[in-house]
Amino acid sequence: MRQQSTARKMKKVVFLVLILCLFVSTWGCLLPTPSSPILSQTEPPKTENPVVAGGLNPSWSAPRPAEEAPILPSIADVVEKVYPSVVAITTEVVTLDIFLTPRSQSGAGSGWIIDKNGIIVTNNHVVEGAKKVTVELYDGRIFEADPSSIYTDPLTDLAVIKINATNLPEAAVGDSAKLRVGDWVVAIGNPLGKGIRAKEGTISGLKVSLEVDRGQTLDDLIETSAAINPGNSGGPLVNMKGEVIGITSAKISGVGVEGMGYAISTNMAMPIIEQLIRQGYVVRPWLGVSLYTVDPYIAMVNRLSVSKGAVITYVAPDSPAYRAGLQQLDVIIRFKGRQVTTAQDVIEAIRSSKIGEEVEITFVRGNETRTVYARLAQSPPPRR
Numbered sequence: 001m002r003q004q005s006t007a008r009k010m011k012k013v014v015f016l017v018l019i020l021c022l023f024v025s026t027w028g029c030l031l032p033t034p035s036s037p038i039l040s041q042t043e044p045p046k047t048e049n050p051v052v053a054g055g056l057n058p059s060w061s062a063p064r065p066a067e068e069a070p071i072l073p074s075i076a077d078v079v080e081k082v083y084p085s086v087v088a089i090t091t092e093v094v095t096l097d098i099f100l101t102p103r104s105q106s107g108a109g110s111g112w113i114i115d116k117n118g119i120i121v122t123n124n125h126v127v128e129g130a131k132k133v134t135v136e137l138y139d140g141r142i143f144e145a146d147p148s149s150i151y152t153d154p155l156t157d158l159a160v161i162k163i164n165a166t167n168l169p170e171a172a173v174g175d176s177a178k179l180r181v182g183d184w185v186v187a188i189g190n191p192l193g194k195g196i197r198a199k200e201g202t203i204s205g206l207k208v209s210l211e212v213d214r215g216q217t218l219d220d221l222i223e224t225s226a227a228i229n230p231g232n233s234g235g236p237l238v239n240m241k242g243e244v245i246g247i248t249s250a251k252i253s254g255v256g257v258e259g260m261g262y263a264i265s266t267n268m269a270m271p272i273i274e275q276l277i278r279q280g281y282v283v284r285p286w287l288g289v290s291l292y293t294v295d296p297y298i299a300m301v302n303r304l305s306v307s308k309g310a311v312i313t314y315v316a317p318d319s320p321a322y323r324a325g326l327q328q329l330d331v332i333i334r335f336k337g338r339q340v341t342t343a344q345d346v347i348e349a350i351r352s353s354k355i356g357e358e359v360e361i362t363f364v365r366g367n368e369t370r371t372v373y374a375r376l377a378q379s380p381p382p383r384r
């Protein structure tokens with residue numbers, strides 16, 4: 001009897017287990033499965049703009065960021081979208097060797113197409129001083145850029161190149177103000193001149209300021225863990241929507257935090273790029289002086305009576321500084337009422353002023369402190 005009772009209990013247990021297994025398998029079949037997102041691409045409207053001599057286009061306007069561009073599902077999709085708009089740039093610069101014999105030296109950089117009519121964005125230091133600039137497109141076509149169609153802004157390290165080509169695949173421009181620390185980005189360029197490559201990373205810092213050269217500080221930089229190597233300069237840093245949100249620069253990366261790459265944000269760069277395309281140069285408030293930071297050594301060598309400030313090394317003829325009576329070796333110690341200790345202090349003060357604004361300048365000449373007033377003018381076009 002006890003064996004029969006035990007057998008009945010075992011049958012009940014087995015039956016309950018079978019019912020439970022059937023229920024679980026049925027419920028699993030009813031669970032919803034994630035569907036693949038439907039990707040749509042929104043591109044800014046394209047307009048035909050007249051182009052004048054030298055590649056300038058007075059009516060050109062910067063493309064507006066797409067408001068609802070989709071996030072692409074993988075880095076490969078991002079690269080596939082942007083790759084056709086990235087170009088490899090090769091330059092030739094003539095230098096002198098130790099025997100003063102001219103030697104041709106080649107360089108490599110990157111760029112990206114911002115306008116289908118052959119307008120390319122890159123860094124100033126990529127094309128600076130180059131006697132020959134060639135651009136290779138993704139499809140293998142090679143164009144030599146006319147030097148008269150290359151426009152640069154050394155202060156922001158930006159440049160545009162116009163090549164004789166149309167119907168090119170232009171890159172979409174994003175809103176760099178929407179970036180967050182931790183966002184994924186991809187740097188695409190021509191590292192070491194080895195051809196177009198892509199490297200992913202994350203945003204590690206925003207609105208970074210770095211002094212890239214004596215008297216030259218770049219602001220609103222994007223710091224990223226994506227590797228930026230020589231040759232990457234001028235290439236795009238793109239978000240996961242495949243939009244350009246920065247212009248990478250190996251020059252900046254060389255002075256920043258080790259292991260980090262840097263890019264000029266598009267929100268800072270686009271007004272500069274727009275002016276370069278429209279008129280070939282950037283208009284800024286202009287005093288008309290060249291400056292150098294004073295330190296004890298500079299003061300001793302030039303017999304200056306002060307060891308801090310910005311010494312004037314050159315005064316442009318008929319400039320606001322010339323008309324105000326400023327001279328070579330005058331040391332500016334106050335500008336618009338604020339103390340000056342470096343040349344960069346004066347440069348930034350001028351940059352933050354307005355064209356036509358009258359500014360107060362206090363300086364030391366010999367052992368005498370003087371104050372003059374100068375009305376800032378519009379910066380003249382650069383010599384070409």
